[in-house]
Amino acid sequence: MGSRVxxxxxxxxxxxxxxxxxxxxxxxxxxxxxxxLIRAGMRSHEDVIKVAKAVEELFRMEREEGAIPIRLDxxxxxxxxxxxxxx
Amino acid sequence: MMYVDTSIIVAALxxxxxxxxxxxxxxxxxxxxxxxxxxxxELSSVLSRRGELVRAMAERLRVSEELTILAMLTYILKRxxxxxxxxxxxLTMPSIGRVSKPFATAVxxxxxxxxxxxxxxxIAYVKLLKSMGEPIEVFVTADRNFIKAKRFLEDELNxxxxxxx
Numbered sequence: 001m002g003s004r005v006x007x008x009x010x011x012x013x014x015x016x017x018x019x020x021x022x023x024x025x026x027x028x029x030x031x032x033x034x035x036x037l038i039r040a041g042m043r044s045h046e047d048v049i050k051v052a053k054a055v056e057e058l059f060r061m062e063r064e065e066g067a068i069p070i071r072l073d074x075x076x077x078x079x080x081x082x083x084x085x086x087x
Numbered sequence: 088m089m090y091v092d093t094s095i096i097v098a099a100l101x102x103x104x105x106x107x108x109x110x111x112x113x114x115x116x117x118x119x120x121x122x123x124x125x126x127x128x129e130l131s132s133v134l135s136r137r138g139e140l141v142r143a144m145a146e147r148l149r150v151s152e153e154l155t156i157l158a159m160l161t162y163i164l165k166r167x168x169x170x171x172x173x174x175x176x177x178l179t180m181p182s183i184g185r186v187s188k189p190f191a192t193a194v195x196x197x198x199x200x201x202x203x204x205x206x207x208x209x210i211a212y213v214k215l216l217k218s219m220g221e222p223i224e225v226f227v228t229a230d231r232n233f234i235k236a237k238r239f240l241e242d243e244l245n246x247x248x249x250x251x252x
Binding site: 047050051057058061062071072074075077078079080083084086 | 204
C-alpha cells in the first residue's frame with residue numbers, strides 16, 4: 001500500500017492534543033498519531049456507509065419489484081392491541 | 088404540516104389492513120409530515136419483532152440485522168418524506184427534579200387527557216414541536232384512543248385530529 005504526503009491545516013488545540021498523545025508514548029510521531037486517528041474516524045463511519053448503501057438497495061428493490069419491499073402483515077392490529085396493554 | 092402517528096406508517100405497510108390505502112394516500116401527499124423520536128422507537132419495535140422479514144432482508148442487503156433495521160427505518164422516512172425533528176432538553180418538575188421535556192410535558196397534560204402513556208407522549212411531542220415553531224395543523228392517526236385528545240388538540244394546540252378508520 002502506497003502513501004502520500006498531503007498538507008493538512010490543524011488548529012493549535014488539535015495539534016497540542018496530538019503532541020500530548022506522542023509525549024505519552026501512545027504514538028511514536030505526529031504522523032503516526034494522525035494516521036491512526038483518521039483510521040479510527042473512518043471505522044466509526046463504516047456503519048453509516050453500510051446503512052446508506054442498504055437504503056439505496058431498498059429503493060432499487062422497490063423500483064424492480066414495483067412495491068414497497070417492507071410488508072408488515074397484521075402489524076397495525078398488533079400495534080393497536082399493544083398500545084391498549086401499555087399503561 | 089401534519090404530525091404522523093406510528094399507526095399511519097404501519098397501516099401503509101400492512102397489506103392486510105383495510106386502512107392501508109388511506110394511510111398510503113396521506114403519506115404520499117406533498118405536505119410536510121413530521122415524526123417524533125417516539126415514532127422511530129415504535130417503528131423499530133414493530134420491525135425488530137418481524138424476525139423472518141429482518142433475517143431475509145439482512146441477507147439481501149448483506150448487512151447485520153441491527154443495521155438492516157436502521158436501513159429499513161431510514162428507507163421508510165425517505166420513502167414517505169417524513170421529517171424527523173429531534174427533541175432536546177429537560178424541564179424541572181417541582182419536588183421531582185429534571186425530567187426530559189417530552190416526559191415532563193406528558194405528565195403535565197395527563198390530567199386533561201386520560202390517555203395511556205404512549206398516547207400522552209405523542210400529544211406531548213405535538214405540543215413541544217409546536218412550541219419549537221413547527222406549524223403542525225393536523226394530527227393524523229389510526230388509533231381511536233386519540234379521540235380522547237380531540238378537544239385538547241383543538242382548543243389548546245390549534246391542531247385538528249384526523250382519524251382514519
